[in-house]
Amino acid sequence: MKAPQTPLLEVSDLSVTLPVRESKLHAVRGVSFSLARGEALGIVGESGSGKSMTSLALMNLLPKSAERNASVLRLGEHDLLAMDQIEFAKSVAARRMAMIFQEPMTSLNPVYTIGRQLTETMTIHGTAGPKEARERAIDLLDRIGVPDAKNRLAQYPHELSGGLRQRVMIAMMLMNAPDLLIADEPTTALDVTVQASILELLAELRKELGMALILVSHDLGVVSQSVDKIAVMYAGELIETGTVKDVLSSPQHPYTRGLLASIPAPRGTGERLPSIPGTVPPLFALPSGCTFADRCSYAETKCRAAPPPMQSAGEGHLYRCILPLNTTGSSVRTAVSAKSQIHSHDNGSLLSARNVSRTFTVRAGLLGKGKALKAVDDVSLDVAQGEIVALVGESGSGKSTLARILLGLQESDRGEVTISGRPILSISPFERAKLIQPVFQDPYSSLNPRKTIGQTVMRPLELHGIGSAQDRRKEAERVMELVGLPRRLLNNYPPQLSGGQRQRVAIARAIVLQPKILICDEPTSALDVSVQAQILNLLLDLRDELGLSYLLITHDLAVVNCIATRVAVMHRGRIVESGEKDAVLRTPRDPYTQTLLRSVQTMKFSANPRAADGAAGLQ
Amino acid sequence: MLRYAGKRAILAVLVALTVSFAAFLLLSVATDPAAAIAGEGAEPEVIEQIREQLGLNQPLLAQYGHWLSAISHGDLGTSYYWRQPVSTLILDHLPVTLTLALAATFVALIVAIPLGTIAALYPNSTIDRFALTLAVSAQATPTFWLALMLIILLGVIVPIFPISGDATGWNYVLPAIVLGAHSVPAIMRLTRVGVLDVMGSDYIRTARAKGLYGYRLLSRQVMRNALLPVVSVLAVQLGHKLGGSVITESVFAMNGLGRFALQSIVGGDIPTVQMLVVLFALTFIGLTLLADLLNAWLDPRLRLT
Incomplete structure (x- = not known):
């Protein structure tokens, strides 16, 4: 690194505060970093860590009420602090610094053509006339791998797939060849196979155009593949920063270590994942000590006394922790269960689907002709007692339709679903509820916000007329304990709970009737990594304690790897491959499974922190 | 787009036929035209004769067919009360109502859309509260009271505008304000909600990241989306106005369709009332169709359905 060269982006002491009702939320505090020309930085953190706020603050896109402060905020020769909104919009936005967003579905204006939205980036700045801009748009789309670029210009966003929209978005922001591109979770909303191609594209473009990149993501796998430097954020602070190699192979901060350990390992072992207890706290008051102290198993009194200053662990590798971690081992409480991990699944099939098909008729308008869409096509599937069968597939593969059929919520056109040998449609809904229960993806919308947790958990018992009110209360308390929630939460309402707690409530509600099998539809994809590990561990515990099957x-192969016993891969309504987990994941036979596996963003420098920590850290 | 337009047009025609049939029944079933024409105390034979002459003894559907074909040839029947062809009467009164309706809509739009937009851009500001107050008061003010107040203020105390009749363009100013004021609250609040909604959307964040701001952001990215819901409401509002505003036309002594319809109803002039019903219904159907097509033109996603 050449020291005298001035960096492209210089950020020093950046803070963002948001007024929330009476108090102030300190969303970002004291964040400093710099970026050289052509360099790529990954900002990693869980929700509430302030990573998105940091990138929005750079782009002048904070909500109106937010307050931004910094001692230095400089992009090349532009002093961003001295600029007002209009100046910034005129000379920096999309010309020097551009940004792409997470949601390709909603980030393009639905009523204008792609062409208009692309060329506009140049015409509004006067960097090109309409004709030149059009030519550049076609060139860029071509380069970015949008087939038939010329004719695309006349299309509207809704006519493109999510992956194509994200490509259009990238092209739109590259029109003026900016020096810096900020990508805020650019692949999170996309399917895995598409994810990989977008990341590759960003890396290529970066090299080709000599552009600097800030990649904001919650996914360490995604970030480690495509950047030079990593900055880990926690509760609004930058807690560790350094080269990818330094941060991933010798993480210094306990949180970074915990985060790395929580990621389902590439080669899963079916054992419990180490997890960090708790969630990222929102900061309304400036912290008096280390913000991570409450979740850190090494925290000492001095940690809570004063905010820890940045420490150096070699050139450019900084971390915010006062304990010399090198010798202390893992920060992570690993809850490896002593119970037997072996489960016999020889006592026949509990849930079984035989040649199940379901076709929908898609009608084009009121008078249009119907078209057949095979959502589920001749699917056979078995789940035995104590087994965890993973059904893997991308959006639109028919997973959810199959789930509804298995739950008995939707009839199949052909084939049969049986639970314990009985056809599911012959079982009354009441009885069915005692055999099979769903857990849904989004714990934010699957719980009734106007009912207390207690009411939600006790409602199934009430419906079935089980026990007296007192018995039901006791049962609810027992189940809360099983899912690892304190009893006092029974009187709280869902909005007062964190995402992980809500998903625990959803599981409690599902198991209160003591069903034999749970159908979990993406149970962790709405949750942060560290919380995801907690929930996956809970599912394993419940299997061991209650003999549940799942x-x-x-869509997450890492999750599959971590806890499944068998895997079925679904593609366009058909099961293209199924078998024991190891067989499918290590020696996939179907080309689609192979593509899926290749697309997974595995960690570069895959230092398995659990192995690196040594046995000392494991309790 | 063409397919969408075609479908909408076919639907509109079907609705129009249904409505016209209902209007036709109004005359044929609710009253006995033959008896009415023959006059009170006429012999049953005479009535029967008239019935035969007019084809009233034919099956209902056949009569409806004749009626429709007559209308399509411009024969809207003859008014009992005014003793003139209904078509002439309608054509006499239509221009006044048409002018007034368009002027009132214009007034409503130039007040409601800018006010709603500014209110949305500065939510909870003084101007937002002023707009809200204005909307509530306009909604709560009876039309006749507003009309009388304007007459007193701008016609009598400060005599700027004429207060009665429909002779000149100036005659339309006060009625247009009165009638327009009635539409301001709905359009303004819809505009406010629309702009507020769009300003918070992901694609506006994208547009701002591109370097759009201020008026250019509004005109290039916001308004087209924000005004989609306004278009449909506007069609309904304009439909109401074209149906004639009885109160406004009466207070300002304007010879429009509203006052004419009132007089026809009071006079028991069934053929005229029937044609007015058909005319008002067709106006609504036509405006709704227009709004649908306009919306589809504005929003490409609608063209698919």
């Missing part, structure tokens, strides 16, 4: 619907 059908786990997911």
Whole structure:
């Protein structure tokens, strides 16, 4: 690194505060970093860590009420602090610094053509006339891998797939060849196979155009593949920063270590994942000590006394922790269960689907002709007692339709679903509820916000007329304990709970009737990594304690790796491959499974922190 | 787009036929035209004769067919009360109502859309509260009271505008304000909600990241989306106005369709009332169709359905 060269982006002491009702939320505090020309920085953190706020603050896109402060905020020769909104919009936005967003579905204006939205980036700045801009748009789309670029210009966003929209978005922001591109979770909303291609594209473009990149993501796998430097954020602070190699192979901050350990390992072992207890706290008051202290198993009194200053662990590798971690081992409480991990699944099939098909008729308008869409096509599937079967597939593969059929919520056109040998449609809904229960993806919308947790958990018992009110209360308390929630939460309402707690409530509600099998539809994809590990561990614990079986619907192969016993891969309504987990994941036979596996963003420098920590850290 | 337009047009025609049939029944079933024409105390034979002459003894559907074909040839029947062809009467009164309706809508739009937009851009500001107050008061003010107040203020105390009749363009100013004021609250609040909604959307964040701001952001990215819901409401509002505003036309002594319809109803002039009903219904159907097409033109996603 050449020291005298001035960096492209210089950020020093950046803070963002948001007024929330009476108090102030300190969303970002004291964040400093710099970026050289052509360099790529990954900002990693869980929700509430302030990573998005940091990038929005750079782009002048904070909500109106937010307050931004910094001692230095400089992009090349532009002093961003001295600029007002209009100046920034005129000379920096999309010309020097551009940004792409998470949601390709909603980030393009639905009523204007792609062409208009692309060329506008140049015409409004006067960097090109309409004709030149059009030519550049076609060139860029071509380069970015949008087939038939010329004719695309006349199309509207809704006519493109999510992946194509994200490409259009990238092209739109590259029109003026900016020096810096900020990508805020650019692949989170996309399917895995598409994810990989977008990341590759960003890396190529970066090299080609000599552009600097800030990649904001919650996914360490995604970030480690495509950047030079990593900055880990926690509760609004930058807690560790350094080269990818330094941060991933010798993480210094306990949180970074915990985060790395929580990621389902590439080669899963079916054992419990180490997890960090608790969630990222929102900061309304400036902290008096280390913000991570409450979740850190090494915290000492001095940690809570004063905010820890940045420490150096070699050139450019900084971290915010006062304990010399190198010798202390893992920060992570690993809850490896002593119970037997072996489960016999020889006592026949509990849930079984035979040649199930379901076709929808898609009608084009009121008078249009119907078209057949095979959502589920001749699917056979078994889940035995104590088994965790993962159903893997991308959006639109028919997973959710199959789940509804298995739950008996929708009839199949052909084929049969049986639970314990009885056809599901012959079982009354009341009885069915005692055999099979769903857990949904989004704990934010699947719980009734106007009912207390207690009411939600006790409602199934009430419906079935089980026990007296007192018995039901006791049962609810027992189940709360099983899912690892304090009893006092029974009187709280869902909005007062964190995402992980809500998902625990959803599981409590599902198991209160003591069903034999749970169908979990993406149970962790709305949750942060560290919380995801907690929930996956809970599912394993419940299997051991209650003998539950699961059908786990997911798109995340790492999760599959971590807890499934068998895997079925679904593609366009058909099961293209199924078998024991190891067989499917290590020696996939179907080309689609192979593509899916290749697309997974595995960690670069895959230092398995659990192995690196040594046995000392494990309790 | 063409397919969408075609479908909408076919639907509109179907609705129009249904409405016209209902209007036709109004005359044929609710009253006995033959008896009415023959006059009170006429012999049953005479009535029967008239019935035969007019084809009233034919099956209902056949009569409806004749009626429709007559209308399509411009024969709207003859008014009992005014003793003139209904078509002439309608054509006499239509221009006044048409002018007034368009002027009132214009007034409503130039007040409601800018006010709603500014209110949305500065939510909870003084101007937002002023707009809200204005909307509530306009909604709560009876039309006749506003009309009388304007007459007193701008016609009598400060005599700027004429207060009665429909002779000149100036005659339309006060009625247009009165009638327009009635539409301001709905359009303004819809505009406010629309702009507020769009300003918070992801694609406006994208547009701002591109370097759009201020008026250019509004005109290039916001308004087209924000005004989609306004278009439909506007069609309904304009439909009401074209149906004639009885109160406004009466207070300002304007010879429009509203006052004419009132007089026809009071006079028991069934053929005229029937044609007015058909005319008002067709106006609504036509405006709704227009709004649908306009919306589809504005929003490409609608063209698919």
